[in-house]
Amino acid sequence: MPGTDPDPGASRAVVVTGLGAVSPLGWSLESLWDGLRSGRTAVRPFDRFDNSSHRTHVAAQVDLAAEPGRPRGKPRRLSIADRFSVAAAREAVAQSAIDLDGCRGRTGVYFGSSTGGMFETETYIEALLAAAAGHGKPPALSSLASQQHNGPGDAVARDLGIGGPVQTVSVACVSGAMAIGDAIRAVRRGEVDVAIAGGSDSLCRLTYAGFNSLRSVDERPCRPFRGNRVGLSLGEGAAVLLLESLERALARGARPLALAAGEAATCDAHHMTSPHPEGLGAAEAIREVLARARLDPSEIDFVNAHGTGTPLNDAAEHEALLAVFGDRTPDLPVTSTKSLVGHLLGSAGALEAVATILCLLHREVHPMPDDGTPDPGIRLRLVLGHPLRLARARHALSTSLAFGGANAALVFTRHGDQDPAS
C-alpha cells in the first residue's frame, strides 16, 4: 500500500441487514436458497427472444409471469432489468425491517449493471432500422424503456424515494461486486447511513450473440472447473444488500446477517477479453481484500468463485487462488453459483455475494451440479452434487473477474463469531 491517510471511519464495522434476490430460481431469497441447495441448474432452453439463429440455445431465464408486484411508476418505462432490481431492493428493505422515513436523504444507492435496459433498446432499434429500410413505422418511444446502464439503480432510488447519492458502476462482470465495495466504503466513511447495493441485468441479444462470437458459450449448462468445461452459460436477475454500520443496526434492534469485512478491486491491464493467465490481478485483489478484512488466508472457510466455466477464466482463477492460498488450496472448498443460475454479468457479483452470505448463515456451501470430472490441472475442493456442511464456517471470499481485466473481491464474516473491532 502506498502512504495512506488514516481514515477516521476505517474501523467502523459495516454489516448486512437485508438481502433480496431475483434469479432464474425465483423472485425471492427463499427460492434462491432452495434452488442453490438443490444443486439443479436453471440453465435450459429459453424463449426471451428468438435464439434459433444463434450458435447456442440455452440460458437461465427468470420467469416474468411470477413477478410478485409491479413497481411504482409507468410500467412501460421500466425495463426488465429495472423490474428485477426494484423487486430485489424491496425484499432487502423488508428483510432489514428498516424504516426509511427520516433517512432517505442519508441513504445511497450503489448499483452495478452491464447492459441495463439493452433488451428493450434492441427491440426499439430493430424496429427503427426496419422503418428506415421502409418496413413499418418508426417505433413508439414508449417502447424504449429505461434504456441506460443506470436504469436499474435509478429505478430503485425512485421506487424507494431515495435522496442520497446514487451511482451506477458498469464494469462488465465485476459491476455488482464493485458497487457493493463502493457501498461498504461509503457507509464506513459515514457518507451515508444506509446503502442499498447490488446489481441487475437481463438477457439480451447483444450479450448472447457477443459471447457466442467469442466462442465462450457452452451449449450445455456450464461446468466450472471441470475437465470437460467449454464455456459459460448466460443468466439474468438482480441481487441487493442493505448495508449500514453495526452500531446503527444494533441501535435499531436489527439483526446483522453478516459483517461486510472487506472489499478490493484491481485490474490485470493485460487483455480486453482474456484474464491474465497467471491470475495476477485476481490474486492481488484477493490479497488486498484479506488485508482489509485483517484475515490470514488460512481463516477463509470457503470461496464463492467467479467460476464461469470458460477454460481461460477457471484456469486463471485457479492460479490466483493457488498464489494466495498455497498448499491449502486443494483443501479449500470452492463453489460457483453460475453453475446453477448462469452468468448474471453486471449482477453476478451481487448475486454471488448474496449466495455467499446465505451459505454463511446456513453454515453450508451450496453445491454445483455433479456433471463432470474436475479438471485434473485444477486442485480445488469443489463442492459437487450436495451441500457441504461447514459447522464452523465464519469467513468467506467471493471473487469476480471481468472483461478488460477488472477484478473485485469481497469478504463476508458471520456476525457474532468475531468481534468486529478486533
Add this chain to the structure above:
Amino acid sequence: MPHSCSPATEIRTLRVETVITGLGTIGSYGHGREALAAALAEGRPVFSEVDRGARLHREGGARLAALVGERDLSRWVPPTVARRMSFPSRLVVAAARMALAEAGIGATKAAGPHVGVFLSTTFGSGLSTEKLLRQIFLEGAEAAQPFHFSECVANAPAAQLAIAVGARGPNVTLTQRESGPLLAVARGAQAVREGRVDLALAGAVEEVTPLLHAVLDRFGALAREDGTLAEMPRPFDRRRNGFLAGEGVTLLVIEREDAARARDARALARVAWSGAAFDPTATVSDWGEGHVPLAAALHAGLVEAPGGVAGVGAIVSGASGARRGDRIEARVLRAAWGEAPLPPVLVPKAVTGEYGGGILAPGLLALEGAHFGPTPGFAERDPAAGVTPHRGGSLQIPSRVLLTGLASGGGAAWLVLERTS
C-alpha cells in the same frame, strides 16, 4: 436557506489534499487545453452536420452535433495500437497521455498497482454497439464480430487505458449520465486520499453516432431549428428547446498534494469538496421538480467545504439548454445561495455541446483565469429559471469554482475545485 438543514448528501471534505496536475482534452474544439480555451474565449461553438443518410432521424429534427473533427490521434496512440480500439477508447488513451505529459509523469510511474482509472460515460462506444446490433439484426447472430462486442461494453475505454499505460489499480467506469463525470473525479480523488492509489486517471468520454443522435432527437432532447430560431443550445434562455449532443474526452491526473509538491509538479487545482444526491421526482428520461432537497443538499455540503458558500467565486454549470434540466439547475443554485447573489455562472456546454468533459476542463481553465466569452445562444433570461449566465467581459479569477452536474433521471453531483496558490 437554513443552515441547520439535514444534509441529503454525502459530505466529503477531503482531509488529505488531492490535486489535479494534468489535463488532457479533445472535443469539437480541437485537441488540447489551448484549443478549448480559444473556443471558450470566443464563445464559439464548433458544431457540424450529423450524417442523416441512414434515414433514422425524424423530419424537422436536429441536424447538428459537436463532433470531434480532427480524428487523427496517432500522435498519442500509434496506429498499430489504435486499430484494436474503438474511437472512445482511442480518445481516452490520447487524453490520458496528454494529461500525464502535462503532469510530468513518465511511463514507469503511470504503471503499476497504484494507478487507478475512474471514467464516466453515458453511452460508451455507441458505434461499436450500433455495428454489433446491425450485424445481429441484419446479417444474423453469427455475424457478430468479437471486436465490436468487447468494445461495446461501457468499461472498454477504461480497460484499454489500463492496458495502454499498465494501470493495475481499480478500474472503474461510472454510468450516471450528466452527474457521472463529477462522480468519477470524486471517486478518483477519494481513492488517492485513502491511499488505494497514488495516481488516479479520472474523467469522461462520449461518442455521438448518427443513430444515437436520431434517438435523442426523437426523444425531443436536442435543440432544433424553430421558426426563426437557429439550431443552438440556449442554456438558461427563455427560448431554449434542448441540448446539443457533444462528443469528446477530458482526462485528469489526480495525486496527493504533498506528493506533487515533492516532485515539483504544478498543481492545476485542489479537489476541495464533492457531494451527490438524487431527485426521486425525476422521470426515467427527464429532470424532476425536487429542487428544494437538492438545494438543501448542496448548501449543507458547501457550508462544510473550504471557503463555504461565499467562497465559491464562480459556478461552472452543467446547464445545457435542456428545458427542464436548466430550470431545476437554476432553482437549485438560487435556493442554495438564498438571498446572496450568485457568483458568475459559466456555461461551457454552450460551446462544447453536452458531454461530460464539457464542464471538467473549463472548471480548471476558470481557476487559471482563462477568458470566457459570452454564452452563445443566450439572449433572454427565462423567468422560470432566473439565472443569467456569463455575458462575456472580464471575470475576477476565482479561488474556488463549483462544478455542477444534474442528470436526467435524477442523479446529481457537485464538485468544488480550488486554486492552490
